[in-house]
Amino acid sequence: MKQYTVTQSQLINPDTLLLTVRPKHAKDQLLFYPGQYAAIGFKRFGRPSPMRCFSIVSSPNKAQELQFTARIQGNFTCSLAELEPGDDVFVRGPFGNFVIDEQYDRNVILMAGGIGITPYMSMIRFATETQLPIPITLLYSYHRQEEIPFFEELRYHEQHNPNFRALFFVTKGTAAAPKGSKVLQGRIDEARLRQLTGGHFGRFTYFLCGPKGFVESMRRMVTTNGADPSRVVSEEFTPTSPANAIAAAPQHTIPRWTYALTGASLVLAAGFFMALDVDRALERAALAAPASSTTQQTPGSSTAGTSQTPTSTDSTASNSTPVPTDTQPPMMYQQPMTSVS
């Protein structure tokens, strides 16, 4: 577990958080490949949160800081969004094999849907910084142009990396392409892909990232047109994605013998109290037997008979008499009355 400190927390569009963290010590620096992800956790009211996985957005060349992007849509990400500069976070990782192999992948098409852009940002930043000699084309589908995360930055990379180009597809609202960029109305479709690849689908390595439906439809589109399935690499952003594969990590390492002793003591204690209960119940049954010679009273029946049962289902009960309540003893029925709240 590596210890980091939040240096910046900002919303890059209404529901997307960009969290920047810095390692507390040099030994905490994470070494990763662009495209990998890591698990993040934090302390809330002194207790460790579960750990959730998020793609690393920053470039591995900038080891002094890590950036994660998360869509804010649940308790965890809402809490994550509340972190402020100076707060501690814990990082585990890196994980995943969603990475470009420079020897194998000689011509790359990155296809992103929604927040699926995040692992690509690390790849694209890294490619610009190192002037990676691999042609990379990004096809990015998003609802509205004005909400596209990293839009300006992606345009910057287009201008500073001759091997990189980006095409944006907006499915809602109006597409308006600023000078030097391509923003198209509609979804990523076969015709557009055929145009890009020159019909030679098999010459490219495809990276697919986004919602499950998006990934599946893109996979179908490229493989049915001749792409080599081994060159179609995908990462889905779904509840069953690797993000959930890592459970909450304990903050401290506890030796196994501690667990063993704790377990044994629990078993012994449970056995002791069960024996005590049986003993008491038998004693009570023996005392009750002479008083009810014709009926057999089972242990505990006297209490079971009164608990949570209306003591009176008196049909004549008016609103001023005690009414059955679900708690013992019955309380006096209170009349509805409105008063200053």
Add this chain to the structure above:
Amino acid sequence: MNCYQREHKALGSTVLLTIVTTENAAHAASIFDLLIERIAAFEHQFSRFREDSELTAFNRRAGKRTAVTPAMHQLLTAAKTYAERTHGLYNPFILPALQRAGYRSSWPSPQDTTTIDYTERHVVRIDALQIGDSWARIPADSALDFGGIGKGYLLDELADMLADKNIAGYWLSLGGDIVCAGQDMDGQPWKIGVQDASDPGRTVHTIVAASNTRTAIATSGVTKRKGEQWGRPWHHLIDPRTGKPADTAILTATVVCASGTDADIYAKAVAIGGEVPAKKWIQAGQIRLCILQTVDGARTIEGGS
């Protein structure tokens, strides 16, 4: 037919839950547990007296665009809608003024709660509340409070939860705000007393609720949650237009509406705004009935009066 009732302390007041059903007590207990669980969750999320509530976290981030949960988003949207509908007589931004007036801790258990000081902040207009798809923002020098809407809003949620529970009738009270439907144990419509503003042991009016539809009743006024600060009396009914405790001749205003949220909001708006807006809202059908109590006695306003 059995009538079950449970009393509970929450939201700084007494919660009374009553249901009439043919089912047994265990069934009733499971329903009460469900309702109380929801009340606790609501309080945990929206109390301004809790350090760890979403509302407190939201107020801490005043000035910044803040991600909100769907429940918070809905409540914010409702608060904004009602503030606009009442032309500012209800305003969720009155918290700093409320604290400056003296109402700082949860009532009646100040020792159980935390006072988070917002007295340095300001009351702003509802236009300042920005609500996005899953985020919201308030001005940096303001603070939100759901005290004026929360109970009514929660009552509607609780009533919705009872829809498929095989219940012949119910009435639920959150500190005097009531929502009811169906019939009592004798098959009669529920009869709700209106507490006398001058003598809490007496009622000045009895409202007979329609049994075939939901009825919500709320009372607001200056007779409760009051005190003295720096030698000057204060009460919790803040007039958003002045930022000070309302200067009103009305001791209490009781309204009957179709939903708990309506009742909660309009009771306060009428207590502050008086008879004129009350008549307007009655004509518009937003209030079914209104009972105003002043030092001269109680007066009922209905459609046409």
